[in-house]
Amino acid sequence: MNEVEGGPPRRKRGRPTADERLQRRDDIIDAAVRLFVGTGFEQVTLDDIAAEAHVTKRTIYGYIGDRTEIFLAAVERLRERTLHAGHHVDESLVHVAEGVVLTLHSDEAVGLHRLMIAEARRFPDLARRFYEEGPQSYIAALQQLLPDHDRARAEALFELLLGESHRQRLLGLRGAPDAAAARVQAKAALAAVGLASGHPGGSD
Structure with a gap:
């Protein structure tokens, strides 16, 4: 069984839920805003944002896009x-x-x-x-x-x-x-x- 006796059932790994995707997107934007405000737009790279958000650059592109789109996503949010x-x-x-x-x-x-x-x-x-x-x-x-x-x-x-x-x-x-x-x-x-x-x- 995949359940631990006496504990809650574990959710099977797979595609993230809609709520999880929204939270992941928010986490990326939050990380980018911290870096942008603290360092400046030009100085921040996607690698920096990925490290701050604990995700890969591929994830960032999949959820939002490049650095410009992340900045505008923060404004839109x-x-x-x-x-x-x-x-x-x-x-x-x-x-x-x-x-x-x-x-x-x-x-x-x-x-x-x-x-x-x-x-x-x-x-x-x-x-x-x-x-x-x-x-x-x-x-x-x-x-x-x-x-x-x-x-x-x-x-x-x-x-x-x-x-x-x-x-x-x-x-x-x-x-x-x-x-x-x-x-x-x-x-x-x-x-x-x-x-x-x-x-x-x-x-x-």
Whole structure:
């Protein structure tokens, strides 16, 4: 028998489950982010990432791709964790606004943003894709949630959700906000563009 008496049955070796594949992918991205933020994009090799994640380069290619795709996967993962669909407009706009504040002021997001600023001149295509997968995607998502779908209003809202606090975060002058602080900043940003509590022209 393959089972140990008195213990849980052992899962037969074989193809990893969907959850195991997601965890492995996250582990690779986590390892890469640590290296990118700590060392710089150009200095980090796939061998470095493989060693940090305790996998082979073949595994990295199979799960994600090359170094550029890993960096962009980290940006995409942050976005996917922030933007949630399936809510009504008056609920999801507030929810997403708070999520944007929390996510983009987080250590991981700030580290990637600093890195991209430092590497943009040497890697202009990566900078372009970073903007498309990051800020541009957030703005587009906010635009879809706005009652009037106004692009200019969405851009203004996005800028306010980052605000001066994000500049201070990039400079290392303040820590990441907690959930309560993120809610206050999100509500203030919404009110500034006439969307207090997520309603056009509304109030708390």
